[in-house]
Amino acid sequence: MGGARRIRLGIMGFGQTGRQIYELASASPDIDVIAIADVGRAEILHYLLQSEARDPKQFRLDGNFLVTDSQRTRLMSIDTPAEMPWDIFEVDMVIDATGIYGSEAHMQSHLAGGARRVLIRTLPEDNIDQVIIPEINGDVADIRDRMVSAGSPTTTALCFLLQILSEQFVIECGSMTTVHAYTSDQALQDYAGSDYRRSRSAPKNIIPNGHDAGRWLGHILPGFAGKVHTSTLNVPVQEGCLLDTTLVLDADDVSAEDVNEVMRAGAKKFPQSVAVVEDPIVSSDVLGSDYSLLFDTKGTLKAGEHFIKTLGWYETRGHAARLLDVARLYADLDQREEAAS
Numbered sequence: 001m002g003g004a005r006r007i008r009l010g011i012m013g014f015g016q017t018g019r020q021i022y023e024l025a026s027a028s029p030d031i032d033v034i035a036i037a038d039v040g041r042a043e044i045l046h047y048l049l050q051s052e053a054r055d056p057k058q059f060r061l062d063g064n065f066l067v068t069d070s071q072r073t074r075l076m077s078i079d080t081p082a083e084m085p086w087d088i089f090e091v092d093m094v095i096d097a098t099g100i101y102g103s104e105a106h107m108q109s110h111l112a113g114g115a116r117r118v119l120i121r122t123l124p125e126d127n128i129d130q131v132i133i134p135e136i137n138g139d140v141a142d143i144r145d146r147m148v149s150a151g152s153p154t155t156t157a158l159c160f161l162l163q164i165l166s167e168q169f170v171i172e173c174g175s176m177t178t179v180h181a182y183t184s185d186q187a188l189q190d191y192a193g194s195d196y197r198r199s200r201s202a203p204k205n206i207i208p209n210g211h212d213a214g215r216w217l218g219h220i221l222p223g224f225a226g227k228v229h230t231s232t233l234n235v236p237v238q239e240g241c242l243l244d245t246t247l248v249l250d251a252d253d254v255s256a257e258d259v260n261e262v263m264r265a266g267a268k269k270f271p272q273s274v275a276v277v278e279d280p281i282v283s284s285d286v287l288g289s290d291y292s293l294l295f296d297t298k299g300t301l302k303a304g305e306h307f308i309k310t311l312g313w314y315e316t317r318g319h320a321a322r323l324l325d326v327a328r329l330y331a332d333l334d335q336r337e338e339a340a341s
C-alpha cells in the first residue's frame with residue numbers, strides 16, 4: 001500500500017497521539033506531515049515532542065516549522081477546525097487527534113477548509129462515512145468517503161480479539177471492560193465537569209465510565225452488533241491499558257488453552273497489529289508497544305461450560321500506527337483511481 005506519491009498529511013491536535021503519529025510518519029518513507037494545528041505554542045509543542053521521542057535530536061524547531069532531515073512541517077496556532085486553511089497546504093488527509101472535534105459539523109469544517117478527507121482519532125459523536133480498521137474492515141473503504149474514524153485504541157484492541165476468536169468459535173455475547181490509564185480530559189483534582197464521576201480526581205480514584213465501542217462495533221464487525229457491552233475503569237496509571245473481555249461461547253468443549261492457541265495463530269495473521277505475550281507482564285511493560293493488542297495468555301480463564309475470560313494489553317502508540325494505516329488505505333484507493341483515469 002501507499003503507492004509512489006507521498007501522502008500529504010495534516011494533523012490537528014499535537015498531544016500524545018498527534019506526536020506519536022508525527023514521529024511514526026517522520027520515519028515512514030511514504031508520508032509527509034505538511035502542517036500541524038494546535039492551541040499550543042510552537043516552542044512548547046517542540047519541547048513536548050523532544051521530551052518523549054525515541055530520537056529527540058532529529059526534531060528541530062525553525063521558527064514556526066518543525067524540521068527533520070527529510071520533512072518541514074508548519075506549526076499553526078489554531079483552535080477550531082473552521083479556522084485552519086488546509087487548502088494552502090494541499091493535504092490529502094487531516095487526522096484530527098484533538099479528541100474534541102468528533103462531530104459531523106466539525107469534520108465538515110475541516111473539509112470546507114480544504115482537507116480532502118478527515119480522519120478522527122476517536123469514535124465519532126454522530127454521523128460518519130466509515131469507521132475503519134484496515135486489517136478488519138478495510139474492504140468497505142470507499143473512495144467517496146470523506147469523514148472517517150479509525151475507532152479508538154480500545155475499540156481496535158477489542159475488534160482484533162473478536163475477529164480472531166470468531167473465525168474459530170461462535171461467540172454469543174460478551175462484555176468488555178477496559179482498565180484504562182487516565183486521559184487528559186479528566187480532572188487532576190476534584191473539579192466540576194460535565195459528568196459526576198469524571199469530575200473526581202484522576203490520580204486518586206478508580207473511575208467507572210461508559211465506553212462507546214459497543215455502540216459502533218456493528219459498523220466494524222456486523223456480526224457483533226448489540227452483542228458486546230463495553231465500559232471503562234479509569235485508574236491512576238498514566239499510560240498502558242488492559243482489555244478485560246468475557247465471552248459466552250456457543251460450545252462447551254473450548255478450553256482456555258484452545259483460546260490461547262487460536263490467538264497465537266491469529267497473531268501470525270496480523271503480525272503488525274497483534275502479538276501474544278506469554279510472560280507475566282504488567283501495564284508499564286506495554287509502554288512503547290506498536291501493537292494494537294498484546295494478548296496475555298496467562299489471563300485466559302474458563303468458568304462453567306461456555307464462559308471464557310481474556311486479558312489483552314495496549315497503549316496509544318499502536319493506535320497512532322493504525323491511523324497511518326488508514327491514511328495509506330485511502331491514498332491507495334486515490335492512486336488507483338488516478339492511475340485508471
Ligand SMILES: NC(=O)c1ccc[n+]([C@@H]2O[C@H](COP(=O)([O-])OP(=O)(O)OC[C@H]3O[C@@H](n4cnc5c(N)ncnc54)[C@H](O)[C@@H]3O)[C@@H](O)[C@H]2O)c1
Nearest residue numbers: 013014015016017018038039078079097098099183184185
Ligand atoms: N490517551 C488515551 O488513552 C485516550 C483514551 C481515550 C480517549 N482519549 C482522548 O483522545 C484525545 C486525544 O488523546 P491524546 O492522548 O492525544 O490527548 P492529549 O490531551 O495528549 O492531546 C490533545 C491535543 O489536542 C490539543 N488541543 C486541545 N484542544 C484543541 C483545540 N481547540 N484546537 C487545537 N488543538 C487542541 C491539545 O493542545 C493537545 O496537544 C483526548 O481528548 C483524550 O482525552 C485518549
